[in-house]
Amino acid sequence: MGWLVFAIIAWAGGWWLNHLLAHRPKTRATRLAVPVIFGVTILVIWEAVVHGLEISPILLPPPSQIAVTFAAKTDILWEDFVQTVIKGALTGYVMGCGAAFLIAVAIDRFPFLQRGLLPVGNFVAALPIIGMAPILVMWFGFDWHSKAAVVVVMVFFPMLVNTVQGLQDTDAMQRDLMRTYAAGYWKTLLKLRLPAAMPFIFNGLKIGSTLALIGAIVAEFFGSPIKGMGFRISTSVGQLALDLVWAEIAVAAMAGSAFYGGIALLEKATTFWHPSQRGRT
Amino acid sequence: MRSIVPILTVVSTLFVIWYAAAIGLNAPWAYNKAERAGVELNFAALVSDTWSQDKPKLPAPHQVGIEIWETTVEMVLDGRGFSKRSLIYHSWVTFSATALGFLLGTGLGIALAIGIVYNRTMDMSVMPWVIASQTIPILAIAPMIIVVLNAVGISGLLPKAMISMYLSFFPVVVGMVKGLRSPGPMQLDQMRTWSATPAQTFWRLRLPSSMPYLFTSLKIGMAASLVGAIVGELPTGAVAGLGARLLAGSYYGQTIQIWSALIMAATLAAVLVGLIGVLQRITLKRMGMA
Numbered sequence: 286m287g288w289l290v291f292a293i294i295a296w297a298g299g300w301w302l303n304h305l306l307a308h309r310p311k312t313r314a315t316r317l318a319v320p321v322i323f324g325v326t327i328l329v330i331w332e333a334v335v336h337g338l339e340i341s342p343i344l345l346p347p348p349s350q351i352a353v354t355f356a357a358k359t360d361i362l363w364e365d366f367v368q369t370v371i372k373g374a375l376t377g378y379v380m381g382c383g384a385a386f387l388i389a390v391a392i393d394r395f396p397f398l399q400r401g402l403l404p405v406g407n408f409v410a411a412l413p414i415i416g417m418a419p420i421l422v423m424w425f426g427f428d429w430h431s432k433a434a435v436v437v438v439m440v441f442f443p444m445l446v447n448t449v450q451g452l453q454d455t456d457a458m459q460r461d462l463m464r465t466y467a468a469g470y471w472k473t474l475l476k477l478r479l480p481a482a483m484p485f486i487f488n489g490l491k492i493g494s495t496l497a498l499i500g501a502i503v504a505e506f507f508g509s510p511i512k513g514m515g516f517r518i519s520t521s522v523g524q525l526a527l528d529l530v531w532a533e534i535a536v537a538a539m540a541g542s543a544f545y546g547g548i549a550l551l552e553k554a555t556t557f558w559h560p561s562q563r564g565r566t
Numbered sequence: 567m568r569s570i571v572p573i574l575t576v577v578s579t580l581f582v583i584w585y586a587a588a589i590g591l592n593a594p595w596a597y598n599k600a601e602r603a604g605v606e607l608n609f610a611a612l613v614s615d616t617w618s619q620d621k622p623k624l625p626a627p628h629q630v631g632i633e634i635w636e637t638t639v640e641m642v643l644d645g646r647g648f649s650k651r652s653l654i655y656h657s658w659v660t661f662s663a664t665a666l667g668f669l670l671g672t673g674l675g676i677a678l679a680i681g682i683v684y685n686r687t688m689d690m691s692v693m694p695w696v697i698a699s700q701t702i703p704i705l706a707i708a709p710m711i712i713v714v715l716n717a718v719g720i721s722g723l724l725p726k727a728m729i730s731m732y733l734s735f736f737p738v739v740v741g742m743v744k745g746l747r748s749p750g751p752m753q754l755d756q757m758r759t760w761s762a763t764p765a766q767t768f769w770r771l772r773l774p775s776s777m778p779y780l781f782t783s784l785k786i787g788m789a790a791s792l793v794g795a796i797v798g799e800l801p802t803g804a805v806a807g808l809g810a811r812l813l814a815g816s817y818y819g820q821t822i823q824i825w826s827a828l829i830m831a832a833t834l835a836a837v838l839v840g841l842i843g844v845l846q847r848i849t850l851k852r853m854g855m856a
Contacts, residue, residue, distance in 0.1 A: 300687070303687050303690070303691045304687045306690075307686045307687040307689070307690045307691070308686060308687075315690070316690070319687075319690040319691045320690070320691055320693075320694035320695060322691070323691035323692065323695060324695065343717070344714050344717060344718065345714070397572050397575075398572070398576070399572075400569040400572040400573070401569065401571075401572030401573045401574075401575055401576035402572075402576055404569065404573055405573060405576050405577065405580075408836065412789075412831070412832045412835050412836075413789075413792055413793045413796050413828075413831045413832070413835055415793055415796065415797060416796060416808075416809075416812055416824075416827070416828045416831050417828065418812075419812050419813070419815065419816030419824055420816075420821065420824055420825070420828075422816065423623070423816065423819070423821070424591075424623065495700060499704075503797055503800075506709070506800055507813070507816050508816075518707075518709060518710065519709050522709045522710050522713050525713075527710065527714070530707075530710050534702065534707055534710075537702060538698075538702040541702055542698055
């Protein structure tokens with residue numbers, strides 16, 4: 286009972302603090318503090334409710350236990366991280382986005398291909414591509430190569446569609462100006478159209494970053510060597526070792542956020558001139 | 567209409583590549599068989615063999631087409647349209663989870679968006695977490711959610727729908743926050759000069775002007791919730807649903823079955839997203855927005 290009361294107090298306290306902070310003028314500190322307080326409050330409530338209602342740790346382990354497992358099993362977690370994120374997701378991401386970018390630049394020269402490929406690409410981007418995973422695992426074997434292949438297929442179309450759209454984002458005036466400067470195709474591409482396409486390209490990269498992790502992890506459900514985050518999650522669920530599962534999830538969340546955040550930072554550095562970036566401090 | 571010819575060209579090119587790839591990928595097995603039988607393969611025999619293997623590495627499009635025909639239309643003609651071997655049955659299982667998850671996700675998404683737009687505290691504390699929640703590969707948690715909910719006694723449709731919900735609420739939140747904030751200060755001031763209550767401002771101004779945003783996010787949410795339902799079916803031990811068909815196919819090397827399940831899933835996605843598109847056109851037309 287005491288734990289439950291504590292949970293309610295924690296909720297009220299966290300909310301009151303955030304309410305106070307949110308109604309003060311926005312600064313960088315409050316913008317950071319408010320979500321952090323919210324997150325910590327959720328964790329405290331989680332801990333308190335698990336103890337208060339005496340939920341079995343097999344069903345929902347408290348955060349403290351997850352943290353202990355995390356600290357104790359860092360070697361396993363690191364091995365899985367390397368296998369899934371570095372080898373599977375990152376390799377596939379670089380290959381898929383690179384290929385999509387090059388092909389987008391290539392088809393940009395042919396309006397015929399553009400008109401044909403854009404609707405098809407848009408259609409394919411909405412399909413449940415993750416279903417390709419069992420086929421690709423069959424083709425490329427159980428190791429990380431097949432995971433990278435799944436990631437390539439998943440990130441390819443969002444990236445392609447975004448890049449093609451971005452390359453069209455210059456208007457006739459700007460292109461005419463380049464022509465009055467006697468700039469050829471390549472010069473126009475490098476100095477005008479690629480920079481103008483950057484916001485779109487980064488949009489594609491961001492969508493791809495979350496898809497890459499999902500693809501690499503889910504592909505491991507269809508067969509993998511005895512390491513990897515997807516493998517660990519599915520086998521640990523079978524053993525009811527849910528604390529290890531949650532630790533893997535924490536790793537995945539951190540990797541995903543870091544991946545996304547890294548691309549967002551890169552975007553800020555590259556497209557500082559764009560209206561969506563200029564307004565912020 | 568101008569783009570029909572290019573689209574058809576691209577699609578038929580894809581089919582040509584598919585057929586060619588089927589020859590290339592299935593050739594080793596065809597040669598292997600021919601060698602053991604002691605016959606020499608000429609090109610025509612090779613092609614016809616690679617396009618008609620039982621468990622090919624890559625089935626040719628017509629093989630997948632025949633498999634789909636046999637497991638849907640023919641089953642219906644036999645009066646076994648809902649038997650467990652029928653793809654219609656599996657599509658229905660997946661569809662029901664998708665639809666429930668999509669409805670729950672849309673409801674949650676709209677509720678969160680209203681909260682975020684009207685409450686400053688919620689805006690600052692919840693919004694970053696909504697974005698962060700999507701960098702967590704939720705699909706990785708799918709097996710755990712299913713197993714845990716099963717242990718508590720909730721099984722069947724709901725666990726899968728929960729995964730679909732988690733995937734589909736995000737685009738709705740983001741789109742609706744944008745949409746509910748889309749009326750400019752001028753329009754909001756106009757409402758104030760009419761001394762409209764907050765509820766009236768919401769129902770007469772904010773909600774109608776958010777509709778175009780809502781439908782765009784619904785399309786993304788629908789595609790996402792189908793993916794969620796399919797992945798949610800993987801760890802349930804391959805009982806029913808398109809995801810289960812994928813898993814069973816990959817266990818037994820039934821590539822044709824995998825491909826037909828995949829094509830069914832793609833068709834389902836296309837139909838559902840297209841349905842929302844139609845709904846969007848009708849609604850926006852009646853509202854005078856399109």
